[in-house]
Amino acid sequence: MRSLSFRARVTWAAALAAALVVLVVAALTAITMVGNEYRQRDRRVDAVAEALGGNNNLTARGRGYVSTLRLDGTVLRSTPVTLPPAAEGLSTQVVDGVSYRVRTRELNRPEGALLSVGIPEPPTRDVIGRLVPRLVLSGVLAVILAALLGWLFAGRAVRPLRELITQTRTLTAEGQHTPPQVSGAAEAEELAEAITDMWSRMNSAQESTRIALDSARGFAASAAHELRTPLTAMRADLDIVRTHPLSKPELDEIVGDLIRTQRRVESTLTALGQLAAGDLMRPEDRVRFDVIELFDRVAQECSRTHPEVRITVRGDRAVLMTGWPDGIRLAADNLLRNAIAHGGATEIELSAVAIETPDRRPSLALRVDDNGVGLPVEERERVLRRFERGSAARVAGSGLGLALVSQQAALHNGDVVLSDSRLGGLCVTLTVDAS
Structure with missing residues (x-):
């Protein structure tokens, strides 16, 4: 099974990164909106408490708030929902299963009386619930857009690599094509340079091998050509020594011929070997x-x-x-x-x-x-x-x-x-x- 392509990997990475960003943004947005909702409620309950503090009708109803007036712990006036005693300031109180954001302040009339004003608090999930559809839609769109852009830009990024692959496939063992040259991405250019360097080394090694083979063939051909005559002469002399009775002067003459011929063969082989060695000299030496x-x-x-x-x-x-x-x-x-x-x-x-x-x-x-x-x-x-x-x-x-x-x-x-x-x-x- 083949691995995922670079383009597919970039697309997946872009989509996953977008999904992660969406989750982080959604969490931050939810936290921010809940905080804003609470701050607005606190300002509202402060405004209502300020207004009621100067109004004699403390038990007004139908305006989305409840209130209770106490003096020395005794309830003087209250809406049908009586808020529990609380110290001055903001607090959260629960009455009959309903959570209220309560502001308690001291009144001048009657002196020492405490007025508590509360506004019902909707559950946090209600606040966040209004955001969920928008966040989900935005997240899905962001992931799709990121995947499309990743696929598009990854395709442009891997285009030099595609060109490099195509050009590399045209190279032959005989070195009939030039090494690939691409541009557009630093990594592709570096890879092309590495392939070019490797191709040059391969061609150099191939050329050295060809020279060595040519030298070996030349050595063999030259040796065969040049040694045929002296070796034939040596064989003829040896046949004479083997088949004919010879006098000492005749034997000495043949032995002398054999020695001279042997020296000629030896010098020829030595010179041919030196010529072959010269063909194999390397520039780095x-x-x-x-x-x-x-x-x-x-x-x-x-x-x-x-x-x-x-x-x-x-x-x-x-x-x-x-x-x-x-x-x-x-x-x-x-x-x-x-x-x-x-x-x-x-x-x-x-x-x-x-x-x-x-x-x-x-x-x-x-x-x-x-x-x-x-x-x-x-x-x-x-x-x-x-x-x-x-x-x-x-x-x-x-x-x-x-x-x-x-x-x-x-x-x-x-x-x-x-x-x-x-x-x-x-x-x-x-x-x-x-x-």
Whole structure:
């Protein structure tokens, strides 16, 4: 069973509130009218007592009052209804079951005499009884009017919520519709903002999932494509070892081929994994870091594995940027390995300088210069794509090293430019957004 709608709840609340107000007003009205009735009766009995005090005809009848004159407790004169003795002032007396409002005052003639004048009091229910029909009618009309107004105004109040419900139902899992935007009620606007925020988070999560799936598919497709040839070669070598008697030189040559092929497979899988990891980098993981300090660590680690290569870092001041330090480090590692393995460099220089871009964003130019064999101009654009290698490469590779650098440049809102180095080899300039 569904709960009452907001509109129905407001209507019921308005009707109940009106009924409560009517009851309170009716009670206050009854109290006020009874009090007024009693005050008017008191003024009337005072007026009659004042008039009779100067009139000799104290026993006049037919005017809706009774009177009794006493002197020292003895009744001198009285109407057929004799009022009981009472002190001076106003009092209520009951005679033969009838209640009288009595005013007792002292007269000058005869001296010391007390005159009591009484007016019958109708029961309080008679006074209130005259009000009941009017109060009931007014109450019923007030409750009906309050319910109608509550229904009307509640309908206007929930209209933004109705619009919000209608618009929310048009949202699809594919995100083909924009989140709802309504106005007219603060609560509806806040709810619309909450739905918009939730929708944005869902779309962001959906986009992250799509990127992850695309990355996984790309990884699988690239791995299948690139590893098919080396794995086939390894299987052929193993078949030869298994089916043919080989001399030691022949066996050594095949084992060497297997080792080189295994290294190629390993480097290809590693590079593909790094590319997939780059696709999954999240904006909230960006941090502020010092590029010069990062270059120092990369240079020290590379010098330990290649002591014959002189690697220097230009710059003695901190150069800060906001981004993914692991990504920048991955790009620098790949550039150093490429310069050594494929370019045959013996001297490499790393530097980072602030530059001004046409759109005046704070940017950095990260440069890696080497004295290797360089790269022909016509190949510099091609080698930035995946599985592309330069013709001057000295050893086999996966063809993904510069593709990783290009990916990091794109992730940091920049680009990669290959040019001639002042050291005589290749210069790779990675331009990144530093903000």
